[in-house]
Amino acid sequence: MHSSSLFSVIQTRGVCCSQTEERAALEGWVRRRSTPQAWTRRCRIILACGEGASNKDVAAQLGSTPQAVGHWRARFVQYRIAGLGDMPLRAAPGW
Template identity: 35%
Template sequence: MTLKLEPDEQELLEGWLRAHGTPQQVVKRCRIVLLAHQGHADVEIAEELGLNRHTCRLWRERFIREGLEGLWEVTEGRGRKPQAGLAQRIVEATVSSKPAGQTHWSTRTMAKAQGVDASTVCRIWQEHGLQPHRQETFKVSRDPQFVPKLLDVVGVYLNPPQNAVVLCVDEKTQIQALDRTQPGLPMKRGRCGTWT
């Protein structure tokens, strides 16, 4: 099939080749059309561009049928293939279970458990507003003397006696407590799980 370009079409194709913003798949299509215009056969074009000759024929024919617009068409690609029920399984596992020996799921542990990529887990968690690594904690003592004791402790900080040494002991960061004093509330969309 012979392919002849109008001068303005040839100029536009060459401009697309030079433009930095032209997608590489469109650049290859432009090269196919320009080489075909110069009289090269599909086999020669394929060899020069490192493509399959059928690909060269496809884009030559598409240009003849559809013109310049046909070169910009987005073709069906590999892309993400949705798996039925995958998101539901991941969300269900995230809110209803925990990995053995850990307090919460990470994207990597969930990905390994579900047999998918970590980025897939991350995307699903974002879509459903889940953040298993975030926990809200607060524990109110049931001790009837809690308020007087609290005032004594705060008083030492606010108005320490002369020559007093005030020490504060806080929980150790980066260490996860595996046993809790009571069950926490489960995680929901837009709300962190809780534990004490």
């Protein structure tokens, strides 16, 4: 698959990104040694999803679980790159 069309093709798996800036940002974080490991893993998941791989295939490739891949894929779909960060926890009802 042509790399510039990476994020324009993700819509088949529920991720749609037409901005090459997002791809460049994700790739940049993966390359930096100073990027926290958790962030790097999330970026790698989204980049692999962008190649059209299933959650199961991405999980096997990156040593993760299909559920974790699905979680980060869904967060990216909903919140874009901001969704890959740690989100505030919801307070328990009644607090």
